[in-house]
Amino acid sequence: xxxxxxxxxxxxxxxxxxxxxxxxxxxxxxxxxxxxxxxxxxxxxxxxxxxxxxxxxxxxxxxxxxxxxxxxxxxxxxxxxxxxxxxxxxxxxxxxxxxxxxxxxxxxxxxxxxxxxxxxxxxxxxxxxxxxxxxxxxxxxxxxxxxxxxxxxxxxxxxxxxxxxxxxxxxxxxxxxxxxxxxxxxxxxxxxxxxxxxxxxxxxxxxxxxxxxxxxxxxxxxxxxxxxxxxxxxxxxxxxxxxxxxxxxxxxxxxxxxxxxxxxxxxxxxxx
Amino acid sequence: xxxxxxxxxxxxxxxxxxxxxxxxxxxxxxxxxxxxxxxxxxxxxxxxxxxxxxxxxxxxxxxxxxxxxxxxxxxxxxxxxxxxxxxxxxxxxxxxxxxxxxxxxxxxxxxxxxxxxxxxxxxxxxxxxxxxxxxxxxxxxxxxxxxxxxxxxxxxxxxxxxxxxxxxxxxxxxxxxxxxxxxxxxxxxxxxxxxxxxxxxxxxxxxxxxxxxxxxxxxxxxxxxxxxxxxxxxxxxxxxxxxxxxxxxxxxxxxxxxxxxxxxxxxxxxxxxxxxxxxxxxxxxxxxxxxxxxxxxxxxxxxxxxx
Numbered sequence: 001x002x003x004x005x006x007x008x009x010x011x012x013x014x015x016x017x018x019x020x021x022x023x024x025x026x027x028x029x030x031x032x033x034x035x036x037x038x039x040x041x042x043x044x045x046x047x048x049x050x051x052x053x054x055x056x057x058x059x060x061x062x063x064x065x066x067x068x069x070x071x072x073x074x075x076x077x078x079x080x081x082x083x084x085x086x087x088x089x090x091x092x093x094x095x096x097x098x099x100x101x102x103x104x105x106x107x108x109x110x111x112x113x114x115x116x117x118x119x120x121x122x123x124x125x126x127x128x129x130x131x132x133x134x135x136x137x138x139x140x141x142x143x144x145x146x147x148x149x150x151x152x153x154x155x156x157x158x159x160x161x162x163x164x165x166x167x168x169x170x171x172x173x174x175x176x177x178x179x180x181x182x183x184x185x186x187x188x189x190x191x192x193x194x195x196x197x198x199x200x201x202x203x204x205x206x207x208x209x210x211x212x213x214x215x216x217x218x219x220x221x222x223x224x225x226x227x228x229x230x231x232x233x234x235x236x237x238x239x240x241x242x243x244x245x246x247x248x249x250x251x252x253x254x255x256x257x258x259x260x261x262x263x264x265x266x267x268x269x270x271x272x
Numbered sequence: 273x274x275x276x277x278x279x280x281x282x283x284x285x286x287x288x289x290x291x292x293x294x295x296x297x298x299x300x301x302x303x304x305x306x307x308x309x310x311x312x313x314x315x316x317x318x319x320x321x322x323x324x325x326x327x328x329x330x331x332x333x334x335x336x337x338x339x340x341x342x343x344x345x346x347x348x349x350x351x352x353x354x355x356x357x358x359x360x361x362x363x364x365x366x367x368x369x370x371x372x373x374x375x376x377x378x379x380x381x382x383x384x385x386x387x388x389x390x391x392x393x394x395x396x397x398x399x400x401x402x403x404x405x406x407x408x409x410x411x412x413x414x415x416x417x418x419x420x421x422x423x424x425x426x427x428x429x430x431x432x433x434x435x436x437x438x439x440x441x442x443x444x445x446x447x448x449x450x451x452x453x454x455x456x457x458x459x460x461x462x463x464x465x466x467x468x469x470x471x472x473x474x475x476x477x478x479x480x481x482x483x484x485x486x487x488x489x490x491x492x493x494x495x496x497x498x499x500x501x502x503x504x505x506x507x508x509x510x511x512x513x514x515x516x517x518x519x520x521x522x523x524x525x526x527x528x529x530x531x532x533x534x535x536x537x538x539x540x541x542x543x544x545x546x547x548x549x550x551x552x553x554x555x556x557x558x559x560x561x562x563x564x565x566x567x568x569x570x571x572x573x574x575x576x577x578x579x
Binding site: 011014017018021022025097098099101102103104105106107108109271272 | 353
């Protein structure tokens with residue numbers, strides 16, 4: 001365990017703080033777009049598309065369509081927030097700005113730099129996810145006090161996607177490389193993780209297997225939706241608390257594994 | 273200024289990249305407290321690699337390297353605390369202003385906020401950057417960036433300062449400001465290691481130089497002694513001409529005559545022997561100058577391009 005998990009100290013937060021200070025400096029550029037996006041999605045998909053096919057047709061879900069996609073939008077904000085932070089933004093800091101090299105010359109270690117980046121990615125995800133939660137709540141779509149736990153899910157879900165993103169960053173030779181994970185992995189995940197419709201609608205066990213086994217977003221959506229409706233365990237018709245807990249364990253395990261892997265891969269990339 | 277206390281000690285130090293590129297090949301050296309040492313060498317000689325191992329940026333492949341008695345393999349965090357680094361490439365943080373660059377960097381060394389601000393102001397003053405305090409990094413000239421990088425290297429009040437090509441790309445004014453600051457710091461007792469391929473820079477600043485080529489230290493010494501030993505006192509330069517070369521060799525049997533391209537250079541250990549030649553050939557465009565470190569360098573490392 002000692003050799004498996006990187007040695008980290010409080011210095012991780014020094015790196016995190018650097019990113020936070022840059023973020024707060026440009027808060028309006030960062031804040032406004034993430035506020036607008038969920039409103040547009042709710043309007044177009046929820047109130048627009050949802051109005052076409054009525055409210056009571058969602059298998060395994062008792063609420064209306066607008067309520068159904070609300071938690072999906074939160075999970076999507078989490079995924080994009082952390083994934084883009086730890087691919088494009090981290091790559092720019094690493095490759096173009098040489099910020100990591102500068103920090104590694106101080107008592108902060110390379111492992112701590114990467115861990116700080118990952119925690120920052122998770123923080124961005126939490127900020128974005130919580131903004132969407134607030135918007136969804138403002139439309140009166142939150143039914144359960146459990147929804148207050150959603151920012152916690154955002155943080156750990158964000159840590160997962162940040163770690164995943166950083167693994168790609170460790171392998172990226174140019175910034176254009178990110179087109180591959182973005183269009184071949186993130187976009188399918190965005191559409192096919194139970195975000196806009198329950199996967200059971202498409203009667204394909206292969207798709208369900210991929211969604212459950214390969215798309216972490218499925219599990220994050222599962223968790224946000226469960227917390228928001230108070231019905232913990234609502235996806236894929238597998239209506240049980242056990243399934244919700246399984247999602248939790250899945251997310252926790254994958255997050256831990258990817259977190260460690262991301263740090264190892266980045267260390268290998270940065271230290272020759 | 274320098275004492276007999278060894279601050280940095282390398283024994284059989286090696287660095288192998290990707291299991292096949294030997295950048296530093298089994299070198300030994302000592303750096304004493306308070307001295308200014310220059311690593312001199314052509315591009316790709318291994319200067320930067322050597323420096324990067326000292327500040328624990330690169331792990332060593334073989335041998336031993338200690339800084340203030342601490343092993344770079346196990347004590348990297350402690351070592352980094354008292355080293356200041358001015359890297360070759362610009363890695364200032366473009367997301368922050370000039371002063372914020374210093375404050376944020378100080379925080380990585382656990383310097384308190386008030387202390388960091390105080391040091392930042394002092395350093396900006398020292399490097400004549402006060403007016404640019406709130407400027408963006410993008411607004412700085414090359415010389416200002418270089419100075420800010422040096423200022424940043426000093427926020428932790430280091431005992432050892434590593435300067436990797438501190439004046440590359442600077443105009444003469446910029447170079448002289450940097451040189452002046454390096455001399456001031458040296459007087460304050462900071463141990464300085466710099467890499468350069470400017471010979472005049474090494475001559476002007478360094479107590480000792482290590483001439484590096486192909487990953488090995490091929491010669492070490494005090495600049496003026498090396499010059500005396502390898503290039504003599506005076507150098508005569510004249511345009512190539514068969515007759516001239518023959519004549520020079522005959523007239524100056526003790527001198528070394530070197531032909532490179534369309535130029536002939538003659539090195540002589542004794543001072544003043546070339547006067548006669550000028551008188552003999554008043555119509556030839558002969559120049560006589562003092563031998564310098566560049567002559568030493570070229571004679572030791574050859575003239576082949578390294579890239």
